Amino acid sequence: MYNLLIVDDEPLTREYLKHNIPLFHDKWTVTAEAADGYEAWELLKHKRFDLIITDIKMPEMDGIELCKKVSEQFPQQKVVILSGHDEFSLAKEAIRYGVHSYLLKPLVKDELIATLEKITTDLMKETSEELIYRTMRNVSEDTKHQVVKQFLKAVVTDSSVEIKALYPLFYRLKVNLIEAEAMIMIVDLDQEKILERDVPISDISIFRFILHKVTTEIVEETGAETVFFDDDQNTVLLITGECEEELLHKCRLLHDSIYAEIKKNTGITIVSATGSAESDVLQLYASYQKARKIMKARLLHPDLSLFSYKESCGALPDxxxxxxxxxxxxxxxxxxxxxxxxxxxxxxxxxxxxxxxxxxxxxxxxxxxxxxxxxxxxxxxxxxxxxxxxxxxxxxxxxxxxxxxxxxxxxxxxxxxxTKSHPSHPDPQNDLDLVTQAKAYIYAHYSEPLSLALIAEKVGVSSSYLSNIFHKKMNEPYIKFLTKIRMEQAAKQLKALPLEKVYDVAERVGYLSVKHFSHMFKQYFGIPPGEFQEMHTSSKSEGANG
Structure with a gap:
């Protein structure tokens, strides 16, 4: 049951509301009433109410002054104001102080019921959000880390089902994996070195565990990177930073530390490979695939132990x-x-x-x-x-x-x-039609977590096939097309809603982190989103004045 405070200098209005509100809506009861703003303020010092319904014109302290004080002291308080037709300008002034809505006198039953229903819905949603928030606050750091690792594994293995299930948790847990750019690094054992020694093949998994544990311990000293397993039980690291040069520098330092520690403790050597720098968490799949590809350079250059996709491109033809x-x-x-x-x-x-x-x-x-x-x-x-x-x-x-x-x-x-049989490939489809379907899905779902695997699943082909034909037909990779759509939509909203918060726009176009969104927006338009919004707000004002 929600409790309500009525503030009005007219006894008949107070009596009408007190008697009828419980009849109009079974979740509401009037628990207090006041004849002016001053009396209401004294009540508010000692008791909280789910809703205040207040008249505007009253002696001692009017509704405007009451709304102002309430907004300053209790900004989350819901308030509905009552006003006559000749008081509409005052009602608009009250809205500046966070008033939820207003009702015109004489009161219309259906409008009052609709207002109560809307506020009931909002309160129920806020209660649910608060419960989720408290639950998320109590989630241990270890649980958060496990969710992050599971999500990253889903991204690099392109598991659309897991990505879709886990991605919303990041909004709730306030986890942000990328501020500016990130890179995947794969660390693997020199397995052939193990086979050359008198080590049972069954013990290879033990050495993999040792490698993962040592890597995790080294990374935990910095606290900035994330370590997880891929499907092949390779140790994979998410490296974050401001630019590609910084990422590569971090990778070299980490590789050297892991190499030295593993060699000292086991006598076994390791090989590492880094992918491309990416600015979208779901595009880490591309970074991972490039790291896997360049890892094969270990066969051609046995004297090296660290391969970066950027610096080892010369090996790609071989x-x-x-x-x-x-x-x-x-x-x-x-x-x-x-x-x-x-x-x-x-x-x-x-x-x-x-x-x-x-x-x-x-x-x-x-x-x-x-x-x-x-x-x-x-x-x-x-x-x-x-x-x-x-x-x-x-x-x-x-x-x-x-x-x-x-x-x-x-x-x-x-x-x-x-020798084993390989599953047959799906029949080829019309490439242009597939790209059209993929584009349509991106347009309809750009505000959601979108991976290449998910889009490919929707159009019925493999990720690699869709990636190739999309790039071929559009002359750009799908992630660049997706970013373009998101940026264009963000620009439209920033222009149309000059008072909107940048972080709200960021979330609506599919970005978890406002910093990440701002980084991408500045790369795309050349200026931060706040300046972009301010610039277009100013131009509108100048046009109106002119």
Whole structure:
């Protein structure tokens, strides 16, 4: 039950409201009344009310003065004013003090009921919001960190279902992952080094756990980055900063610290790779994919342990050849074509840097097994174990000129062990129609968390396929198109609503952080959103004056 204070110098009005309000709306009761603003103010010093209904013209202290005092002392208090037709200018003045609404005298029953219903709805919503707020405040920091890690894993693995479920929590938990820019860094074991040592293959997972724990401990000293696992149990870091140069500098420092600590404690070395700098949290998927791609440079440059996408782009053509050879191997596996497999394996082995060594063959062997495992990881677990044992236990020739020939034979045997059927691809669709559907979905849902995976799911194709055709047809990636739509909508709102708060506009166009929104807005328009809003407000005023 909500309680109400009536303030009016007319006894008949007070009696009418006191008698009828409980009849008009069963959630309201009049618990106090006052003949003027002064009496009402004395009551308010000792008791809170869910709603005040006050007349404007009263002796001692009128409704305007009461509204002013209430807004100063109790800004959340809901107030409805009563006014005659000749007092409309006064009613408008009262609205400056946060008055919820006003009712004209003589009172109309339907209007009074509608006002009470609206205020009831608002109060129920505020109660719900307050409950959520208190609940969120009591959520432990550890729980917040777990939510963040789960969300980031969903982003980098492009899991649209999890993204959609977890993203709203960030509004409630007040978690902001990116202020300006961010980058993904993947840290992986030199797995072939483990296989070269007399370490059981089953213990590789233990070394992965050690790597993750050491990385987490190092990061916790700074408190600025987030560490989580991807689907392959690689240790992944979210690095944040103001610009790409700062991000890369942080990555180098972290890599050096992790490398030194792991080497000291286990004797094992690591390799790290960094992706692109991104300004949208849902675009971290792109940064992660680039880090995964450039990680393959470890096969071509065994003397290096840190690869950044920006600085290692020169390796991309050779990585493309690696991917091409691997695709040919998988294609031969799908067709059960031994001749095609043999040719593809030979091409793959020929990419081993010269002069070939046992270590480089081991690297390529591990990559071969891990790449094929990605086809059907669940069903290949036992076969993968067998293949790794084959790789580890193989006795290589001592003659260097025969090493590549020996590696080809070994890799062919491994592929035979791992041969499985691959799921068929969906039928191709009209590319232009798909892009049109994707654009329409973005236009309709730009204010929501939008990942490439979610849009691809809606139009019925894979993320990579949609990414390629969208870029091809639109001459820009989907994230750039999405940002453009959000910025244009934000500009319209800032122009049309000169008194609107920037953070409200930011939230309505899909940004969790006003700082992140301001960063993107300034990049797009060249000035901060506040200045943009002020500039257009000034131009409107000048036009009106002219």
């Amino acid at each position: 990585i493309g050849e690696l991917d091409k050879a691997m695709a040919s191997i998988k294609s031969g596996m799908l067709d059960s074509n031994e001749m095609a497999i043999s040719m593809a394996v030979k091409n793959y082995v020929n990419l081993i840097p010269q002069p070939a060594t046992h270590a480089s063959v081991m690297k390529f062997g591990v990559h071969l097994i891990r790449s094929i495992a990605g086809v059907h990881a669940e069903t290949l677990s036992e076969l993968i174990e067998t293949a790794l044992h084959m790789l580890k236990g193989h006795r290589y020739t001592t003659r260097d000129e025969l090493l590549l020939e020996d590696a080809s034979a070994l890799f062919r045997d491994i592929v035979k062990q791992l």
